[in-house]
Amino acid sequence: MKISEAAAASGCHLETIRYYERIGLLSKAARRDNGYRDYTHAEVERLRFITRGRDLGFSLEEIQSLLALAEQTDMSCADVDRLAREHLADIQGRIQALQRMAQELARTIEGCAGGARARCAILSDLQAPADRAAPNATPAPKGGRRPAVHRPGIDA
Amino acid sequence: MKISEAAAASGCHLETIRYYERIGLLSKAARRDNGYRDYTHAEVERLRFITRGRDLGFSLEEIQSLLALAEQTDMSCADVDRLAREHLADIQGRIQALQRMAQELARTIEGCAGGARARCAILSDLQAPADRAAPNATPAPKGGRRPAVHRPGIDA
DNA sequence: CCTAAAGTCCGTAGTGGCTCCGGAGTCAAG
DNA sequence: CTTGACTCCGGAGCCACTACGGACTTTAGG
Numbered sequence: 567m568k569i570s571e572a573a574a575a576s577g578c579h580l581e582t583i584r585y586y587e588r589i590g591l592l593s594k595a596a597r598r599d600n601g602y603r604d605y606t607h608a609e610v611e612r613l614r615f616i617t618r619g620r621d622l623g624f625s626l627e628e629i630q631s632l633l634a635l636a637e638q639t640d641m642s643c644a645d646v647d648r649l650a651r652e653h654l655a656d657i658q659g660r661i662q663a664l665q666r667m668a669q670e671l672a673r674t675i676e677g678c679a680g681g682a683r684a685r686c687a688i689l690s691d692l693q694a695p696a697d698r699a700a701p702n703a704t705p706a707p708k709g710g711r712r713p714a715v716h717r718p719g720i721d722a
Numbered sequence: 723m724k725i726s727e728a729a730a731a732s733g734c735h736l737e738t739i740r741y742y743e744r745i746g747l748l749s750k751a752a753r754r755d756n757g758y759r760d761y762t763h764a765e766v767e768r769l770r771f772i773t774r775g776r777d778l779g780f781s782l783e784e785i786q787s788l789l790a791l792a793e794q795t796d797m798s799c800a801d802v803d804r805l806a807r808e809h810l811a812d813i814q815g816r817i818q819a820l821q822r823m824a825q826e827l828a829r830t831i832e833g834c835a836g837g838a839r840a841r842c843a844i845l846s847d848l849q850a851p852a853d854r855a856a857p858n859a860t861p862a863p864k865g866g867r868r869p870a871v872h873r874p875g876i877d878a
Numbered sequence: 879c880c881t882a883a884a885g886t887c888c889g890t891a892g893t894g895g896c897t898c899c900g901g902a903g904t905c906a907a908g
Numbered sequence: 909c910t911t912g913a914c915t916c917c918g919g920a921g922c923c924a925c926t927a928c929g930g931a932c933t934t935t936a937g938g
Contacts, residue, residue, distance in 0.1 A: 570885070584888090585925065600933060602886060611849060618848050622830075623823045626924070636845045643834060643842040650831050650844050657824045661817055667779045668813045674778075675806050678799060686799040688806050689792045692774050693767065726914070737897060740917090745895090756904060758915060782895070880938090887932070893925085903916070908909100 569595075572605040576613035583613065591616065591626055623657055725751075728761040732769035739769065747772065747782055779813055 573580040586592045587603075592612065595603035612633070619629040628649060635646050677687035729736040742748045743759075748768065751759035768789070775785040784805060791802050833843035 568886080579926080580886095581926065582924085589924090600886085602933085614850075615848050620924090621823070622827050622848075623820070632845070632848065636842075636848075643844075646842050646844050647831065647834050650827060650834075654824060654827045654831065657820055657827065661820045661824065664779070664813055664817045664820070667777075668810060668817065671778050671806060671810050671813065675803065675810065678803050678806075686792075686802050688799075688802050689788070692771050692778075692788065692792075724915080735897080736915095738895085741896060756915085758904080776895090881936105882938105883934100883936085885932100885934070888930095890928085892927080894923100896922090898921080899919085901917095903914105905914075906912095908911085 567605045567610070569603045569605065572603075572610050572613065575610045576617060578613050578617045586613075586616065586626075589626070591630060622653075624653055628653060723761045723766070725759045725761065728759075728766050728769065731766045732773060734769050734773045742769075742772065742782075745782070747786060778809075780809055784809060 567575070569580055569583055572578075573583055576583075578586075583592070587594060592609065595605060595609065598604050615633065615636070616626075616629055619632060620626075624632065631649060632646060635649075674688050674691045677691065723731070725736055725739055728734075729739055732739075734742075739748070743750060748765065751761060751765065754760050771789065771792070772782075772785055775788060776782075780788065787805060788802060791805075830844050830847045833847060
């Protein structure tokens with residue numbers, strides 16, 4: 567099948583397929599006489615695996631590991647399990663970080679509830695966060711600033 | 723104060739400060755005779771504002787809006803409030819997306835609980851997700867594939 | 879058979895928010 | 909005077925794509 571068909575069958579964007587090939591996540595596709603890529607059912611399966619992994623939030627690197635583990639049929643389950651559990655823990659950590667963020671932001675917004683007052687509570691909170699329930703008033707954050715999680719376009 | 727001092731005072735990485743200047747989030751700093759940047763207290767305040775906004779998950783673009791709003795002292799509170807609420811909704815959406823992910827992943831891991839069996843449940847689930855409680859079996863995802871949230875290094 | 883539209887090829891650049899690098903200049907302490 | 913710490917600057921790298929442009933091929937309609 568042609569690339570657009572493989573894209574439709576796998577739910578993976580056409581250009582993304584080429585990207586995966588470029589970075590070596592997919593091996594180079596066979597070519598027809600005209601130079602067009604030609605995909606087999608097995609390759610579409612692999613693509614599905616990848617997109618599914620992405621949907622579960624695995625990085626491409628993790629997916630590559632999973633694919634490698636999937637290919638050795640013997641005794642790989644424990645490794646897969648470990649990887650999945652680590653990844654789950656990572657996701658849960660991110661959820662907690664976002665929840666803290668949301669809580670703090672909600673508190674800040676609440677302070678502003680009145681509306682048009684002289685000094686905006688949100689802005690002054692951004693300038694100097696009020697210390698209501700502030701357990702982490704660390705003056706020197708030893709881990710350095712965190713990446714501060716912002717995804718450009720998660721439609722979710 | 724010099725850039726390293728401004729960095730320490732604001733909790734913002736030194737190179738990040740230069741980066742913010744480069745992209746115009748900070749105006750160009752004054753220079754000493756030797757060419758070193760020289761920061762005032764007000765600029766450190768602005769930096770704090772930015773880092774605080776990042777901690778709350780605002781994008782740099784949003785922060786720029788907030789800063790602009792903060793500078794017009796009159797009647798800006800409603801806009802700020804709206805921005806903050808939109809951002810909160812966005813964060814909550816991301817939390818939900820991650821929670822769905824975590825749930826599905828947890829289910830998948832559970833299926834593997836036994837350990838070393840012939841076919842790994844996690845891997846087969848990645849290949850063809852079991853349809854236990856699958857409300858979104860859309861064959862044609864109209865929104866295109868979603869970005870599949872993965873932050874490289876959120877230490878959380 | 880001819881034309882126009884759609885599909886495919888390729889390499890490159892752009893996204894966000896930094897972070898790190900190398901080479902050069904500056905400054906303070908010993 | 910040397911050593912080390914600090915600062916300067918521009919550019920590259922990170923992740924996972926997405927978009928673009930120009931050349932080519934295929935397909936459908938007339």
